[in-house]
Amino acid sequence: MTSERPRHNFTFxxxxxxxxxxxxxxxxxxxxxxxxxxSRDRLALVEFDREGPTFAxxxxxxxxxxxxxxxxxxxxxEPDELVxxxxxxxxxxxxxxxxxxxxxxxxxxxxxxxxxxxxxxxTRLWEWSAVARWWHDELGGDAARPLAESADFLASLNDALxxxxxxxxxSEGERxxxxxxxxxxxxx
Amino acid sequence: xxxxxxxxxxKISNTSATVADRHPSKExxxxxxxxxxxxxxxxxxxxxxxxxxxxxxxxNPDRCWFTINSTPREPHAxxxxxxxxxxxxxxxxx
Numbered sequence: 456m457t458s459e460r461p462r463h464n465f466t467f468x469x470x471x472x473x474x475x476x477x478x479x480x481x482x483x484x485x486x487x488x489x490x491x492x493x494s495r496d497r498l499a500l501v502e503f504d505r506e507g508p509t510f511a512x513x514x515x516x517x518x519x520x521x522x523x524x525x526x527x528x529x530x531x532x533e534p535d536e537l538v539x540x541x542x543x544x545x546x547x548x549x550x551x552x553x554x555x556x557x558x559x560x561x562x563x564x565x566x567x568x569x570x571x572x573x574x575x576x577x578t579r580l581w582e583w584s585a586v587a588r589w590w591h592d593e594l595g596g597d598a599a600r601p602l603a604e605s606a607d608f609l610a611s612l613n614d615a616l617x618x619x620x621x622x623x624x625x626s627e628g629e630r631x632x633x634x635x636x637x638x639x640x641x642x643x
Numbered sequence: 644x645x646x647x648x649x650x651x652x653x654k655i656s657n658t659s660a661t662v663a664d665r666h667p668s669k670e671x672x673x674x675x676x677x678x679x680x681x682x683x684x685x686x687x688x689x690x691x692x693x694x695x696x697x698x699x700x701x702x703n704p705d706r707c708w709f710t711i712n713s714t715p716r717e718p719h720a721x722x723x724x725x726x727x728x729x730x731x732x733x734x735x736x737x
Contacts, residue, residue: 477688477695480710484694488716491724493709495732502728504720537731539723572730574677578723580730 461545462504463513464538467521468531469499479526486524487517502535510546510605514612530620531613534605537571537580546583546605547590564593662687666696671711674722675699678729685711699725701732 469475472494480492483501491502501521507513514532521527535542540558544551556562558581568589570579618637622630663675663685675685682702688695688710696713709728715721 480695481693484710484712488694488712488714489720491709491712491721491728493707493728495707502724504724535727537727537734539727571734574726574730578726580727582734 461508462506462541463510463545464502464504464535464542465510465514465517466500466502466533466535467518467529468533469501469527470530472497472499474499474526479524482524483521483527487520490517490521511608511612514609528620530616532609532616534583534609536583538583538586539578539580543581543583543586546587566593661685662697666711667713668715668718668722670718670722671715671725674725675711677726681729681733683729701729703732707732 475492475494483490483492487501487503489503489505491500493500493502503513503517505513505517507516518529518532522529534546538546540554541551544554547554549557553562558567560567566589568581568585571582571585572580574580618633622633625633661679663679664672665687666672666675678699679685684700684702685697686700687697694713696711698708698710700708707728709725711725712721
């Protein structure tokens with residue numbers, strides 16, 4: 456089954472699009488030959504589809520690899536809002552076939568959200584927020600746990616990146632106070 | 644190289660071939676054709692860059708653009724990413 460190695464999609468924001476010089480684009484593509492580099496809303500973005508046992512492992516692996524490029528500093532991670540069946544399956548912790556049946560109404564309570572777009576005959580895309588809402592409302596409870604865990608991880612990772620970006624503007628004392636708080640939380 | 648140039652001339656004079664037809668991967672050529680049908684502009688980068696094949700730009704001025712890898716690890720995955728971003732841009736702007 457293809458569902459054994461789930462593929463996770465996410466986008467790193469690097470900062471203003473002016474950061475993306477020809478040299479930097481070339482270096483990023485050299486380091487990560489599965490990265491899509493570009494700009495939306497004048498923000499420099501690098502998008503990945505990565506295989507990995509968990510969303511967190513896939514994101515952290517790509518983050519380290521990307522930041523090994525000189526001059527690259529990730530400021531934020533965004534999960535993809537427009538997702539295909541494979542990505543939905545990975546996020547819900549289900550097989551692709553099971554999600555295909557849910558979407559077709561051949562399994563589960565029915566009422567799966569309509570696709571937001573159709574790329575071609577084989578590829579349909581859904582808005583993740585609509586799917587997640589349906590999943591929670593119709594099939595809530597324990598089944599939703601993998602999803603909630605990756606949402607918590609993502610929010611915490613973004614907080615950590617934010618903290619890292621601000622750390623340079625804090626005094627030594629302020630930094631120590633924060634390090635103690637974060638350190639306690641990490642140990643707990 | 645001389646052969647390639649001849650082919651290219653033939654293509655340009657025969658059909659409505661665009662710069663997108665010059666990408667080495669069939670799957671990426673299809674994704675670029677998809678982007679062009681949706682109004683995107685595909686430009687080949689100048690100079691001897693090895694990885695950065697070119698850029699595709701959305702029809703909304705200054706909104707989004709993506710670079711096209713000349714040798715992505717998985718051409719079909721890169722093609723999917725390119726197509727997905729065309730759709731993403733359209734759904735955001737409708």
